Amino acid sequence: MSRVEYDDVWKKFPTRDAPAVQGLTLDVADGEFLVLLGPSGCGKTTALRMLAGLEQLDRGDIRIDGKSVVTLEPKDRDVALVFQSYALYPHMSVRDNIQYPLRVRKQSAGTRASRVDRVAKLLRIEHLLPRRPAQLSGGEQQRVALARAIVREPRVFLMDEPLSNLDAKLRTHTRTELKALQQQLGVTTIFVTHDQAEAMTMADRIAVLDAGRLQQLGTPDTVYQRPANLFVAQFIGSPPMNIVAARHENGSLLLEGGWRIEAPRIAKDAAELRAGLRPEAIELDMVAREGAQPAEVLVSEPLGSEVIVNVKLGDVLLKVRTGPDVRPDPGTRVFLRAQPAAVRVFDASSGAALN
Numbered sequence: 154m155s156r157v158e159y160d161d162v163w164k165k166f167p168t169r170d171a172p173a174v175q176g177l178t179l180d181v182a183d184g185e186f187l188v189l190l191g192p193s194g195c196g197k198t199t200a201l202r203m204l205a206g207l208e209q210l211d212r213g214d215i216r217i218d219g220k221s222v223v224t225l226e227p228k229d230r231d232v233a234l235v236f237q238s239y240a241l242y243p244h245m246s247v248r249d250n251i252q253y254p255l256r257v258r259k260q261s262a263g264t265r266a267s268r269v270d271r272v273a274k275l276l277r278i279e280h281l282l283p284r285r286p287a288q289l290s291g292g293e294q295q296r297v298a299l300a301r302a303i304v305r306e307p308r309v310f311l312m313d314e315p316l317s318n319l320d321a322k323l324r325t326h327t328r329t330e331l332k333a334l335q336q337q338l339g340v341t342t343i344f345v346t347h348d349q350a351e352a353m354t355m356a357d358r359i360a361v362l363d364a365g366r367l368q369q370l371g372t373p374d375t376v377y378q379r380p381a382n383l384f385v386a387q388f389i390g391s392p393p394m395n396i397v398a399a400r401h402e403n404g405s406l407l408l409e410g411g412w413r414i415e416a417p418r419i420a421k422d423a424a425e426l427r428a429g430l431r432p433e434a435i436e437l438d439m440v441a442r443e444g445a446q447p448a449e450v451l452v453s454e455p456l457g458s459e460v461i462v463n464v465k466l467g468d469v470l471l472k473v474r475t476g477p478d479v480r481p482d483p484g485t486r487v488f489l490r491a492q493p494a495a496v497r498v499f500d501a502s503s504g505a506a507l508n
């Protein structure tokens with residue numbers, strides 16, 4: 154069992170006015186793959202380092218399996234960190250690199266050898282064991298760094314952008330493998346990234362951070378479909394959600410640019426609204442239909458399996474996701490529709506979602 158709890162954790166660095174982490178409360182379940190996601194500087198690494206014992210907390214508590222770890226030395230917390238830079242020892246063979254944490258913990262030679270062999274097999278790097286790090290590709294070095302973390306059999310894995318040094322293809326491949334490996338091992342994992350696609354594909358749940366504060370904690374589906382606020386709506390999704398100024402008028406929602414949509418149900422009203430439409434929440438027709446909104450095509454961007462059609466509604470630019478065969482030319486008149494249930498409504502001043 155290894156449940157991880159952050160309980161109202163605060164951290165301020167003396168050189169900065171705003172705290173790096175502000176009132177972070179998180180409950181990570183045993184075996185869960187939790188991704189801390191947010192833009193550069195939002196406090197992800199600081200949150201991870203406090204759990205590892207590499208930064209002190211100003212306030213709050215961090216517990217593993219119900220026991221506070223904040224006064225423990227890093228080595229006594231039983232967590233393993235994997236960084237962006239693999240930090241392998243260049244003068245040691247891959248085998249010695251992987252078994253290093255076991256040597257530090259004074260494990261016998263027999264135990265070391267059998268655990269290294271098992272992990273090397275799991276990561277399919279047995280053939281690399283005699284080599285030095287300099288004789289490995291980036292992807293291979295990354296596997297060795299992972300093997301060194303796994304061999305310890307820690308209670309928690311902490312991973313700080315471990316895939317960011319890999320090229321795009323290897324990165325996509327490795328994230329699938331890493332997710333499968335984590336499921337197989339069942340070790341609670343906290344994974345830091347600023348890459349929303351990485352977060353969406355790997356996480357059981359995503360904790361979205363901005364400016365040191367937790368914005369939303371939820372499954373990838375929830376943060377995508379039901380973003381808690383405008384920040385999450387625009388941070389997650391590629392292209393991001395279309396956000397348009399809107400107001401209620403005669404029972405419908407009137408968007409800037411003149412598009413009138415059947416008003417979605419909202420929990421409460423606000424003085425100023427923003428409507429949020431995912432690119433796939435907008436249906437695009439080439440022929441006029443009842444209630445459809447005319448718009449003009451600016452440009453179509455074919456992406457192979459889909460096309461992003463950029464349309465203009467007055468001064469408003471909307472991105473619409475269509476099938477690969479729909480790619481209207483610039484200047485074409487098209488017609489837009491949206492199901493009310495697919496429209497998110499936000500309070501423009503607080504940014505909070507209202508439905």
Ligand code: ATP
Pocket residue numbers: 166167168169173191192193194195196197198199200347
């Ligand atoms: P990135 O993705 O760029 O690594 P991050 O979300 O992990 O960003 P942190 O590294 O946690 O962000 O940093 C949060 C804020 O705290 C940043 O503004 C950073 O400059 C500041 N910070 C981090 N470490 C220190 C430090 N040791 N001393 C002073 N300020 C720091």
